[in-house]
């Protein structure tokens with residue numbers, strides 16, 4: 360009967376589910392100390408300017424090297440940090456590392472280099488955000504236009520006035536804004552008009568299909584054209600081969616990121632990939 364069925368349902372438990380719950384609990388318990396113990400660090404993925412083929416910046420991607428669990432992907436610990444009120448601390452730490460790294464890249468002579476940092480939508484209604492960003496820039500003496508904050512479309516999409524105001528205040532402070540994972544959210548033309556973004560970052564799911572799918576090709580191409588006619592730059596994420604890179608070149612995409620042009624890497628590896636200082640370059644011989 361029904362009670363017995365309920366009872367049976369109650370007693371059956373899924374071991375995988377329990378393990379998952381335990382895993383999440385242990386992650387959260389550990390996350391508190393992870394920052395202090397230097398387990399959270401930043402990987403840098405090169406961002407390439409299509410016209411020159413040069414690395415003009417990088418995206419900062421959070422990494423957690425857990426002593427027992429190994430590498431925990433950001434897709435697991437970022438949402439956990441968001442839900443448990445730890446995202447502000449975590450972001451402050453990542454921003455500080457990324458801006459500090461960029462200041463050292465500038466000191467090495469690459470003064471055009473800019474850094475993109477992902478910003479959780481949850482922080483857009485935090486009154487402390489603007490102060491956090493400007494004090495971090497001031498601490499490392501980095502000009503605001505060298506920082507790009509990536510905001511996912513879905514989030515900002517909420518289009519609450521408060522959020523638009525925060526974005527406008529950030530933009531007015533000189534920081535640049537980028538709409539991340541463009542195409543996966545609920546983008547409306549009104550939204551594109553209202554958000555003061557300098558850049559639109561086309562989601563990997565469209566970019567990776569460029570070779571095979573005519574409709575994805577049309578989507579990407581028309582997004583680039585729309586962005587350009589609104590005075591915005593375009594970035595394609597998830598470029599995994601030369602065929603896709605060439606397609607994007609023909610479409611006049613401004614910047615590319617992907618495993619083909621550079622995987623996320625530690626800071627010293629990135630610095631090795633940057634060109635020598637202008638002054639150290641061999642002079643060009645004109646024949």
Ligand code: C2E
Nearest residue numbers: 420421433434437453477478479597598599617618619623
């Ligand atoms: P995202 O901001 O869209 O970052 C791009 C993701 O695609 C990164 O995954 C990157 O490693 C990966 N990727 C780059 N090129 C390729 C490629 O050619 N092929 C494939 N298959 N993947 C590529 P990752 O590092 O695992 O980060 C996942 C997401 O976690 C990010 O997506 C971002 O939403 C979030 N995230 C990472 N770091 C932070 C952070 O510091 N703060 C916040 N709030 N979110 C972060």
Ligand code: MG
Nearest residue numbers: 418477509539
């Ligand atoms: Mg991003």
Ligand code: MG
Nearest residue numbers: 539540560596
């Ligand atoms: Mg993205």
Ligand code: MG
Nearest residue numbers: 540562563596
């Ligand atoms: Mg993405």
